[in-house]
Amino acid sequence: MAERKMKPLLQSSLWMFAILAVAAGWLLTANEGAVLSNESSLALRSVRKPSGAAQLVSIEPLPIVEGAECQWLPASAGAGLVAVSQEVGGPRGTGMASPAEAAKRQPIRRIHDPYPSFSSVAVDLKDDEVVLTDENLFQVLVYDRRTNTPPTAGFSEPKRMLGGVNTKIEFQCGVYVDPETGDIYAVNNDTVDTLVIFSREQRGNVAPAAELHTPHGTFGIAVSESRQELFLTVQHTNALVVWNKSARNQDHPIRLLQGNRTQLADPHGIAVDSKRGLIFVTNHGSSRELRVGNANQGRRAAIPNWPAGGQVAGSGRMVPSSITVYAIDAQGDTAPLRVITGPKTNLNWPTGLAVNEETGELFVANDMHDEVLVFPYDAEGDVAPKRALRGPKTGLKNPTGLNLDLKNNEFWVANFGNHTAAAYRLDAEGDTPPLRRIRSGPVDEPALMIGNPGSVAYDSNREQILVPN
């Protein structure tokens, strides 16, 4: 009886409670509205009611920041931000990509010049051919001397090619052709310490017919036929080394010109005037004090007339580009007979060099000015060239190799900067087009001039790649 009377009473109590709760809620929101009544209507509308779940309340975009991105890290990440970001370098086996698979990954981009880039030139008058070294694809290419690539052609095919691992040809920068035998002597620069010699009959990926072990960093080559001597410049040790022309393998040089009096400063091209008994050397201008003498060859066993590598720390300096002139039998620490240098000369990385013994004219491939300069052989000091070949019609672009063809009254230039080699009249000057041009790539195809890319840097500001050669 009592329970039946309690139920209606309980129900009434519950209803009263609910009504009171609603009334209280209304009172709360009314007060809240009263508090904000002085704010903007927008503010009022922005007040959110609790919903029991997470709500998006604000969006603020992060500023774009250059450089490495910070990875989003889960709440379960380890102790510190730095430590977590370096978990990829932490304990091994962290579940990253398989190293074996990653090792096989191909590059997404490759910057490479697919066409030969000519660095030096020599003329074979006996066989009416011109021989060119290709410092980009590691080849020696032989063309008919009269080749003249038509404008519509992609390139000219060489008559003969030498290239491949067996040839030991790499970054070649000097070439000589024996006028009697047609043997090709090609100079490797700073990656292979070997002068390679090929016979006239050789082609393809073949071992050299002969080799000569050379100092590191040889560049220019010249031969005195009357003396049967072979001359090489050595960039890395500011030296000039002379062998008997018949020297092979480990035969040692017969003379060495090296020392602080020589004024050799990053020597490159070389020419020999056997008639006047002179040597001419082009220098790019980097100099430092050397410690000369065979005792300074370090751990190498003493080799007669081998350049010394020792130098005095902190003695480096830059001097202007120059042409230094020596007696043909100069050796030791001997000063030049003459030096051609100065602003009037216009020399700027002078490289290939050749001398006309008949007229006494010195031809210079002036790399950084896209020109060929001609000086009298007895020029000295700060003198202007007697003639210069320059201008857009010449087609000269970073000329590094030069050779004379006195039989046909021409000279040849190898242009490292535009896939061409060209022949000009011996007395050409001014803005004169070549007589003939051999192209190894399409017209207007830029030559990348990549040669032994020893390093790289990424400019993240410009998104550019810097490659020193």
Next chain:
Amino acid sequence: MLARTMHGIAYHRLRDEFFVPQPFAQSILAFRGSTAGDEAPVRYIQGSRTQLNNPSRIDVDPIHDEIFIPEGEQMLVFSATAHGNVAPIRVMKMPPGVRVNVVAVDHVNNIVIAGNETGSPEERYPRLLFLDRTASGDVTPLRVVGGPKTMMTAMFSLRAHSEKGLVLLAMQSPVESGPRDEVFVGVWSNLHDNGDVAPRWTIGGPYGVLKQPRGIDLDAKNKSVIVTDKVLNSVLTFYFPEIF
């Protein structure tokens, strides 16, 4: 003032300058980032106080504004703003018998990583030395990585990925010039690797596309590694998100 045959370059992203060691004139050249054509460097370090002998490699610490030059028995540290005939601000003298000619700087963890192209005559395998970036005078490596498991038989250059505490190494062949298959770019940790440990990753080999790697740099924004190769005479870009 440049020369042919340069084996080092480093970009300072905060200064927008790049630095090139010029060994033939015993100089360090600093160029504006936008330099083009025949333009002189904005600064260069050269002279009797510099102790520069054969500067061939270089790295830049953009945060502490320093440049590092390995010079055989010592590591020379210059201010990035150094100009003229100035002495290094720090000289790290390597342990006896150790000569270094490659370098990378981890500016986050304050570690300098140094190595020798072919190791010392007594070592069959070259080694990576991890040094305190702020050290001066006689230094003792914090850690050394080297040995047959590393697969290192020679090295040409290093580059650090400071934000991840990693170092990348261009492993060339010491045997001869020409293409080699055993070469690669290897990745080790600047913090956790020690002793005879294999690289955590290798890029481009071994037995891959690389034939004689030379230079390395990183494009963090695109998660890429840029590598130059002497035999390929090319610049290659590898997408490698694993280390970014």
